Amino acid sequence: MNMLDIAVSYNRYRFLGREFLTWLWYELETNANRAGSIDPEIASVEIGDRMVLENRGPAGLEVVTIKGDDPGLEEGLTALKKGALVSELTLLFKAAEHQWRLSLKGESLHITGLKVPKTGPVETEADMDGAVLEKVFLVERAVRLIEGLFSRFIRIRISDRWRAETVPAIQKWIGT
Amino acid sequence: MGLMSASVSLSRFRVEGTLEPPVLETVEKGLKAHAISEFGDESVEKAVGWTSFHTPYRADFEDHGFVVGPHAVFSLRIDKKSVPAKVFQKSVAEASARRLAQSGRAYLSKSEKKMIKDEVSQQLIVRMPATPNVYDLVWNIEDKVLWFFSTLKSANEELESMFARSFQLTLIRLFPFTMADLTAGLSDAERDALTKLTPSKMTA
Numbered sequence: 001m002n003m004l005d006i007a008v009s010y011n012r013y014r015f016l017g018r019e020f021l022t023w024l025w026y027e028l029e030t031n032a033n034r035a036g037s038i039d040p041e042i043a044s045v046e047i048g049d050r051m052v053l054e055n056r057g058p059a060g061l062e063v064v065t066i067k068g069d070d071p072g073l074e075e076g077l078t079a080l081k082k083g084a085l086v087s088e089l090t091l092l093f094k095a096a097e098h099q100w101r102l103s104l105k106g107e108s109l110h111i112t113g114l115k116v117p118k119t120g121p122v123e124t125e126a127d128m129d130g131a132v133l134e135k136v137f138l139v140e141r142a143v144r145l146i147e148g149l150f151s152r153f154i155r156i157r158i159s160d161r162w163r164a165e166t167v168p169a170i171q172k173w174i175g176t
Numbered sequence: 177m178g179l180m181s182a183s184v185s186l187s188r189f190r191v192e193g194t195l196e197p198p199v200l201e202t203v204e205k206g207l208k209a210h211a212i213s214e215f216g217d218e219s220v221e222k223a224v225g226w227t228s229f230h231t232p233y234r235a236d237f238e239d240h241g242f243v244v245g246p247h248a249v250f251s252l253r254i255d256k257k258s259v260p261a262k263v264f265q266k267s268v269a270e271a272s273a274r275r276l277a278q279s280g281r282a283y284l285s286k287s288e289k290k291m292i293k294d295e296v297s298q299q300l301i302v303r304m305p306a307t308p309n310v311y312d313l314v315w316n317i318e319d320k321v322l323w324f325f326s327t328l329k330s331a332n333e334e335l336e337s338m339f340a341r342s343f344q345l346t347l348i349r350l351f352p353f354t355m356a357d358l359t360a361g362l363s364d365a366e367r368d369a370l371t372k373l374t375p376s377k378m379t380a
Binding site: 006009014015016020022082085113129132143158174 | 179180182183184185186187188229230244245247249314323327348349350351352353354355356357359360361362366369370373375376377378379380
């Protein structure tokens with residue numbers, strides 16, 4: 001894949017990221033335990049305190065941002081009904097007593113604002129290497145979860161199931 | 177915001193190409209060849225190069241100090257000089273006034289104004305200290321995966337270009353399409369189906 005292909009594919013398939021985040025919200029709302037099959041130690045994955053939806057209609061771009069400790073997600077559903085898709089969301093997930101928090105941007109799937117459980121104190125250079133390895137492990141856990149969820153989405157997305165089952169189910173969820 | 181910050185942001189890459197064995201020596205050689213150097217030419221506005229994760233203001237890659245477990249951990253440093261706009265405006269006004277006084281004319285030509293701006297910019301750049309920005313990266317050489325701890329477009333572009341120059345390897349940014357194409361484990365038929373996708377309508 002050359003650099004031109006990369007730039008072209010970024011633009012041509014940018015809808016995939018927004019469809020993924022919309023699907024993810026639907027999945028988490030209708031079956032919160034699905035992440036368990038990607039990482040059995042993950043007890044829960046939930047939508048966090050921020051979500052951005054974009055509607056690229058003929059009237060131009062309309063952006064709806066929902067935030068707060070208890071975000072009013074019904075406002076998000078209203079935006080979906082009007083044809084918007086999720087362009088950014090915050091996720092929280094827990095394994096044992098530890099919590100991870102991150103934001104995902106649909107277009108790039110960049111992970112931003114990732115907060116992982118605290119690593120041990122660093123007093124010597126040897127401690128530093130240990131802390132780096134621990135941090136990498138904790139970051140990797142978040143990366144693997146996102147990759148696992150995306151991989152599941154894309155397999156459904158390219159299958160006949162997407163049109164036959166998933167889209168009607170999402171449409172039904174949006175309508176309820 | 178680096179790897180050890182309380183809150184991190186990262187871009188992910190797939191590394192394409194093969195390093196010449198012995199791999200760690202090749203990486204060390206590439207790091208040393210393109211390590212950040214302190215400003216030799218004071219009129220240069222920007223310096224870009226690799227530096228050590230542990231000591232970002234002293235690039236030291238001896239004894240494979242960049243190896244942490246299965247990862248290479250080091251940083252990209254971008255040192256930039258910038259002149260505050262108001263300092264620039266003031267200096268240009270002063271230089272213009274001097275020129276007018278010397279020439280005895282009431283106005284400066286367009287080309288004179290441009291020349292003054294260029295000269296002032298060069299003089300100020302030399303006097304300005306460079307601001308260093310350090311961006312950490314974690315490269316799992318065996319898995320051909322690299323995380324760059326910044327989502328800034330300019331820093332990511334510097335990384336891609338510096339990485340190619342240093343190691344003769346290509347970084348492929350991972351975003352929805354490339355993740356699906358390169359990392360989701362799809363068959364050829366599935367990848368073919370991927371390229372034919374068009375947006376779905378989620379409302380009935």
